Amino acid sequence: VDPPSNNNNNNSGGDNSNASQVSLVCCQTTAGPLSIAVHPSWAPLGAQRFLAMVRDDYFSSQVPFMRCLTKMLCQFGIAGDPKVN
Numbered sequence: 001v002d003p004p005s006n007n008n009n010n011n012s013g014g015d016n017s018n019a020s021q022v023s024l025v026c027c028q029t030t031a032g033p034l035s036i037a038v039h040p041s042w043a044p045l046g047a048q049r050f051l052a053m054v055r056d057d058y059f060s061s062q063v064p065f066m067r068c069l070t071k072m073l074c075q076f077g078i079a080g081d082p083k084v085n
Helices: 044-055
Strands: 023-029 032-038 065-069 073-076
Touching: 023 044, 032 044
Parallel strands: none
Antiparallel strands: 023 032, 065 073
16 A cells, blocks of 8 residues: 655644545455555544554454445454564
């Protein structure tokens, strides 16, 4: 993943030049490949947190998907490795 860099956590009207940059996260799952398009302009804090978790290898262990709606959303659970949580 190549997420936008955001060195400050202030989303209160500062420079939002990376807000329109979409990051693509590609995953291998037991059901096949999964591509996730992350749109920071849709949910800046959620996108920032998700991309930080990707960079920190949170998803390198078995993480169950609880619910997936095609072309809409996926909810995921806790990491398969308890030390990660």
